[in-house]
Amino acid sequence: MRLAELTLERYGAFAERSLAIPSTAGLTVIYGPNEAGKSTCLAALSDFLFGIPERTPHASLFGYDGMRVGATLVDANGTELTLRRRRGRGRTLTDAAGAPLEDSTLTRLLGATTRDRFATLFGLNHETLRSGGSRLLTADGDIGRLVVEAGGGLRSLMARLDAIDDEADKLFSTRRSADRAFYQALDAFDAADREVKQHTVTRDGYEQSRKAADGANSKLTRARAEKQTVSADISALERLVRAVPHLLELDRLAVGLGDYDDLESLPANFGGQVDGAIANRDAAIAALEDGEVKGERLVQRLDALTVSKAFIEAEVRIRDLVEQAIHVRKARADRPNRLKEIETAEAGLATLRRMLHLGADADLTARLPSQAALDQVQKLATEAIERGGAIAAARERSADLADRLQTVNLRLEGAITAGHDKPAAFSAAQFAGLAAQAASADVVRRQAAQALARVAATIGALGFSNVEALADFVCPNAEAIRAEQAARTELETSLGSQVEQKVDAEKAAKAASETIQALESAGPVATDQALTEARRARAEAWSPLRDAYLDANIPSDAAVRRAGVDAYEHHRTDADDLADRRAAEAQHAANLVLARQQLANSTMEADGCSTLIADITQRLERRCMAFAQAFPEAAARFGQLDALLDFAERRTQAIDAAAAAGLLASEADRHASDLAPMIAVFRSAQQAMNMPSAKGQAFAVEIQALCAALARHETEHADYRRDLRDSEALTPTAKRAEQDLSDLSTAHLAWQQAWSAALGSLSLDADLAPESAGGLISEWAGARGTLRTIAQTSSRLVRMDEDEAALKAEILALSASLDLSLPEDLLAAADLIAARWQEQDAIRLQRAALAPDVDNAKSDCALLEKAEQDARGVLAELASSAGVSVDGEALRSIASRCASRAKLLETKTLVERSIADVSDGLDVAALREQWACRDLDALRGALVVSRERSTQLETEVEEAILAHKTAQDALDAYASESGVNRAIAERESAAARMQAAVERYVELTVARALITKAIDRVRSEQQDPLVSRAGELFAYTTRGEFAGIDTDIDDKGLPVVVGRRQSGAAVSVAAMSDGTRDQLFLAFRLASLENYAASTEPLPFVADDILVHFDDERGAATLDLLARFAETNQVLLFTHHKSVRDDARRLEEQGSATIVEIGRVG
Incomplete structure (x- = not known):
């Protein structure tokens, strides 16, 4: 797909911007200063292809309404498609006429490319170029995954090497460590061996241990019994120390209570009853006196209040009088306003009277028109x-x-x-594209001529006269030669590898033989086989002795018995010595086993290598002979495959270039034939417009x-x-x-x-102007309302006079019935009557409120008199029970003594309760018996002594327990045979673990050496084709400073990229300059785009100022590379650097590039 034109409407800083991209060359250099809209065009292209986001910074100037992005696209078949994109949620794509289209219209061109993938793969600026070069340092992103794949799985092998090193380090090393398996087994062997030697049994030792255990048990029993006795004494002493102070207090209270024996017949709370009765009597007397005083005061206040009966009966008339006075007072206050209102209305009518030529007192009501x-x-x-x-x-x-x-x-x-x-008869639109078409045809013609010249030069350099002779030359293609090279290289590499392995195997066999001789020269080694043989001989020597003892068939000859015992002891000593030496010589034995195994493996490996060397040599010779017989002329002309490969590649390129040049020539002829009719029309138009053609123009x-x-x-x-x-x-x-x-x-x-x-x-002059008539009509319209207002106000003044007369008559009538002297002013008289009535009404309300209080006071006095009598009766009963008179201080004295006795009894109860709390359940008699009237300080001293003895006994008991356990463990050890057997088994198991650790350590060491050698071979042979292509492009952009790119694995096992100089030296990405790193990333990106275009419709590659950090020489090389890349994939290079534009002019002259200049906004 190629972009032919991009149009912006109300997008970013542009109200309208159109960018036309010529089709004369694949590379288009778009030059413009800052703020010319280069970055805006890049964003607009992405928004056109994938949709304008709901929130975009490019709408900050014009808003979202009217934002449009249009483009004209040309697919690989030359079909032209013009579309527009608006912002929205659905069906935002339209055709040139505005008809909505589905996004699938673009899907067939974009394929599976998303916005992010387009920005990542097809869009590149100096920032993403720099960040991409930085990611190469860590092999991150898409390039990083490519590097990992280029490693051919070496990363997993590096992980396997790390695992081998970790496992070997956990097994054995020359530096001793408790974490390594060999040294763990060695420590277990030494511990088990010590335990076996400690379990040697003698009768004296057993008897000594038994006596020590019995003595320790007796001592522990005595110490525990004494500890129990001392603990009981401490408990009794602590109880007495707590209880004796309370017993002493109890004795003191018993002495005090003897002084009140004469009051035992009276209740314990007799003093409280007397005090309460006296207080109740005194309170009743005081309350009675207060009630009588309060009642007398209320009666006096009620008698002082007198009410006028005449005022109370005239309440309704007085209330009506007050209401009338209110209305009259308001009318008097409102009269001046009403008079002022009439005066104002009359003044408003003066203008009308003047216009009608009437006097000031003329009546207008009669003259009012309809x-x-x-x-x-x-x-x-x-x-x-x-x-x-x-x-x-x-x-x-x-x-x-x-x-x-x-x-x-x-x-x-x-x-x-x-x-x-x-x-x-003609229009300018007919010839708008004629200049560009003519220029395009001229460029194609010049390109065809240049291509034919280059093809002829190339064919001549190869030694042929024409392309037909070159095509007839019998020669294998480059792929076949590379396959032959790879096959021979593989055989040669295998041959060299087998030779090296054979030499290494012979060296290893020789070293193993020398090691075995050195180990065996020091004497027999304590191997498992030798230890097994020694144990078998020990068992054979013990068997006749055991049978003779069990069968009671002991030889009578002492020499025979001695010989049998000596033989057994000799074999037993040898077996024990071998077992001891096996632990000490474990490493020595392991080395011997390892050396023998290495000798066998190395001998086998050397024999196998010899067989493979002979087979590979024969296969290589047969392959060379077969290739020479298949292509005798090519083999005779080119002795080496490298030279033949170079010729085959150049031959293929020359043939392809000749075909391309022929296509260009045909294209030039087609352009010329297509332009001929249009040029004829153009000349006709010149004649029609009287514009003859000028020479040289x-x-x-x-x-x-x-x-x-x-x-x-x-x-x-x-x-x-x-x-x-x-x-x-x-x-x-x-x-x-x-x-x-x-x-x-x-x-x-x-x-x-x-x-x-x-x-x-209206009785007006006939010459009155319409403008003046309007004013007169307005005055008449206002006068109608004004006259109505004057009539209403006059009527209100009449009603005011009538209300004042009625008020005067009512006041005169009331003054006669109430016998009052009133002022002449009506309102003052009404106020006086109202004030006198309010005084009488207040007195009436006060009398009504006081009457219930007087009745309540009389009732309260009667109740208080009864309460006083009841209090005196209760006090008389208490005095009679005590046998004294109510009058005088005798009753109070007895009450005081009863209160003192009650306090002593309460204190005695508390003391007895305290004794019960601290006596651990013993009664007072038992405590007195234990106490025996001893001094409290003596008890405390005895408690201190007992506690000190208890502390000493605790230490003695702990020591006795420890001694008893130690002696008993020693005695139990003699009776346990399983401990000896377990120690022997552990010693044998530890020896076996040491041998297994050594053998596994040897296997891991050999495996690591083999894997390392294989990794080195794979690194040198395997490389991804995409990485190879990126290396070729990298070498082109660096003008040969670098020969290519390699992949490697660093010391951490991670894939890394390195550049290879012409000298063969490797340069890591970290050691490259910023500009070189940018060129490396650009090479990877262009290689990826070539791979993408090989499988689907190519998309435009958009680059923005990517040559910023390139020097002049490498910048020119990169421009040449982009021009070559643009032959199959459209390239749009945006820049604001004049040096880039000037350098691109040479490519424009060659027909490889086109320069488009755009200006700054506004």
């Missing part, structure tokens, strides 16, 4: 005013239309004279001049047609304007007659 007469005069006045403006406007419009019609007719006469009244200039002349004629003809339409429209309009003016004049004459009649009905 409302219909006033409305008629008002209507005629309004019509006169409106018609005056309409007549003036009609006169002005009629004159204006006449002037415009005259002007248009004059222009029409001039156009007819100049010949602009007839349309041109450029064809594009002739087209521009003809288009300008046609455009001017089209403009003048359009003006003529517009003036003609205006003339046809203005003629009837002018006639209608004259008729309207005549109608208005006729209507004005009829109005004058009606106006004179209406003024006569």
